[in-house]
Amino acid sequence: MAINRRTMLKGAAAVSALAAPPFIRNAFAETPIKMGTVFDITGIFDAYGRPIDMAVRLAVKQINDAGGLLGRPVEHISYDTQSDMALYTQYAQQLTRQDNVDVVHGGILSASREAIRQTLRRANTLYFYNIQYEGGVCDRNCFVTGVTPAQTTEVQIPHTMEKWGKTVYILAADYNYGQLMARWIQKYVGDNGGETLAVEFFPLDVSDFGSTITNIQAAGPDMVYSALVGGPHMSFYRQWAAAGMKDRIPIASTTLGVGSEHLVLTPEEGNGIVVCYNYSPELDTPANNQFKAAWAEMHGANTVPQIHELAVSNYQGVMLWAEAVKAAGTPDRDAVIDALEGGLELEGPAGKVSIDPQTHHATLDVHIMEMREQRLDVLESFASREPIDTQLVCDLIANPDDNMHYEIDI
């Protein structure tokens, strides 16, 4: 059919009529407060990212159901970085330049955090990193609500050394988190009179640990500390159990379980592994029970087992930000920062959350847990642990323009 000018004009009119509705705005709607998120919802880190996304959506829904923030609805702009670091930088720029969001909650791996932190700082966009990590970020624009080694590993190591012995073999993922975590573990092992026999690093896509298991046996440690990250590294625990090592040398981990890995391992493979985090699904508090009930109502009861530490950290991060906006009376960055530094406290599913003004990190409750029959059973609890590791290197009150990720030196 030949297209002449008449049909062209008719077609154009039809198309613009169809496209019109998005451009027709209700002149009386309140302008929403925009919150952007960047997480790996698909790809090799989707076990972390998908429940995080669900937790954030739950938080936004609860905020909006309660009337929004300052009478305005919260608009959630979500980007999926597909476990690809390059997309983090791209989406962070998109959030600040095109979408003009008021706050960004994002990043899972420490590498992703560092990829976007500077972009967000330059754009003066408030940034929340709600993931447990290796500590040391000193940036007035960045708030961290995840646990750091001084909060968790510092109590986990004496507990395991008392239980199992003095010699440790460390396995870690080969990027900034794994490298720094390995140094922290060595530090605390040394502080408690123990000895690190060896440290091995593995790129994130290694899934064959046969020679490593042989090396560990040759060294004969009292325990293995694992800072392995992601799906392929899960094979270590499988292959370890397959070699019959499960009952010979115990394992402690600083990462296993934050992404519900205790569900992927069978009970025989997971029983007895000791971890230490801010949240356990087994915590029996009113806040946690309400949270789980609300989650079940929004996402379905069969997804409740997917709730993990990182998801809860992000839920608490979003809620903390919401409280700060209400306290400040505006979503403007500087007012919100002042509100957060002013001693705001949140009762989250994992306990009390408050911000330490010196470091912009969170003071959190931590629990030492043991994996048992695919649960995370709490062994010992520690209330309100401050982020002392970052406090050693970072003072944002004295140096508000500090913009460094301090690495611990051993």
Added chain:
Amino acid sequence: MDLAAVFTIEILYSIAVLVLISAGLAVVFGMMRVINLAHGEFMMMGGYATIVAVQAGINIFVAMLVVAPLVVGIIGLIVERLVIRHLYGRLVDTLLATWGLSLAFIGLAVMIFGNTTTGVSTPIAGFTLGRFQVSGYNFFIIVVATLLLVGGYIVLRATRVGLVARGTMQSADMASALGYSPDRVYMSTFFVGSALAGLAGGVMAPLVGLMPTWGTAYIAKAFITVISGGASIVFGLFSSATVLGVVSQTFTFLSGPVIGEVALLVTAIVLLRLLPQGITGYFFRGRL
């Protein structure tokens, strides 16, 4: 002494894994020149088939050795009838089509299984060798790989089916002139190739953290092994797997998995530079 024994077992295991993951591709690419970029996803589906079967109560060995290959073989059959059949001889088009298929399969797996599926434990206990604990399952994998090679050789060499397959691959016109339908032969060969991929995935399932994207880590190694092997299917697979397996495991023991991978890739490059037709283009020529 026992360290040497463990080392030998690890090398044999490494060779066996390379044979397993490449067998399906050797059949599909080596015989039919179809570049199946969804090979890794076939393996992944074999793994999930095993997990589902075990959770439904089927004995794990039956699930791994029978259910997984059958399920993936049937999926391969459907793929062949719907997609590959129209693209024989069009190398770049099959590349594109199978790449799209691999993305689709990953997406399907994510939708159906999510990302935190509980896996299956290895059914064979570890045992002690001197002062070392060795995974007993490694032996199982070595045995399966050996049976695969031997069985493949016997089928291709000594059975009528193998003869027809070889004949059709060499000259489809002659084979059809003699009364055999090349269409049928291609279909069955693709079925066997997919079933082998499913077998590999099923057998490896208890040893890895199975996720929908697991297959992508193996596709490169499988292609490298098949292409370094050369024209012969059984001998090519065996020889390239041996060379690459020995080199990568030795370096892994000496300096860790990273160097092991690098060594494997460097060896492949050197092999292809020196022997562009693959190992069996120069040695074991004319053998199966």
